[in-house]
């Protein structure tokens with residue numbers, strides 16, 4: 469678990485981060501969100517001590533990070549940035565195994581792990597293992613970057629706009645892949661983004677910052693339905709609920725029980741925003757949700773509009 473307490477970074481008279489106190493829950497993904505210059509990257513880089521705070525402290529599993537040598541600290545904290553920085557002269561497999569090799573881990577075990585990780589991020593190992601970075605698309609290179617960060621098996625991952633440079637389709641795919649990996653591996657992830665959709669879609673928690681301070685910390689539902697300030701409401705915008713629905717399958721909103729007679733059927737994987745459109749189009753306030761031939765249950769208009777899906 470990572471706790472920051474009264475964290476501060478000052479440059480001359482200007483505060484990049486000021487009086488920031490929050491706990492990043494273990495095994496969850498927290499999105500650090502906010503407008504340009506609000507202090508997101510500075511906060512992230514203080515956590516792995518690429519930037520030293522001018523005040524406050526950071527606890528990793530209860531231990532003040534200042535008592536740890538930076539290189540020891542960073543071994544337990546993966547770091548993924550937009551410009552992935554793969555080594556051009558090394559193969560994909562060598563790039564992914566950089567840290568385990570440095571740590572002197574068993575070579576055969578590492579080779580197996582590299583293949584597993586490539587598989588996990590959606591790169592066929594036999595095809596990609598021996599390629600050089602110059603032979604990869606931007607999206608493939610970012611996948612390799614994610615695999616490399618996971619290779620050392622750090623309990624904590626810091627990510628700074630990791631999907632920023634991708635086209636929308638590739639970004640959606642890699643976000644989905646990453647989300648299921650994160651759920652599967654139970655990593656604690658802190659992800660900087662200025663993309664509201666990304667934060668609402670991927671974040672278990674969202675920390676919204678403004679001018680170096682924390683404006684609100686909560687679940688996506690909290691920020692959308694219980695904004696702490698006019699700033700939060702304005703920042704998320706009026707269509708925040710719809711955008712959040714677009715990132716969730718309708719199955720997240722299913723309740724047991726039958727819908728009203730004649731309700732349209734939709735597939736469980738349909739996104740909730742499209743499900744809402746089906747209701748509007750068909751003039752029904754319930755839908756029957758199917759997975760293949762099986763009826764999962766029903767979903768009601770007010771369930772989608774209330775935004776309480778998990």
Ligand SMILES: Nc1ncnc2c1ncn2[C@@H]1O[C@H](COP(=O)(O)OP(=O)(O)OP(=O)(O)O)[C@@H](O)[C@H]1O
Pocket residue numbers: 479483484485502503504505506507508509510511662
């Ligand atoms: N080395 C530095 N010297 C002086 N000011 C700095 C320095 N680094 C950052 N700042 C200032 O601190 C503030 C926060 O910067 P930071 O990069 O953390 O913002 P951010 O929220 O990540 O922004 P963006 O989304 O644009 O990357 C900004 O006003 C920035 O100008």
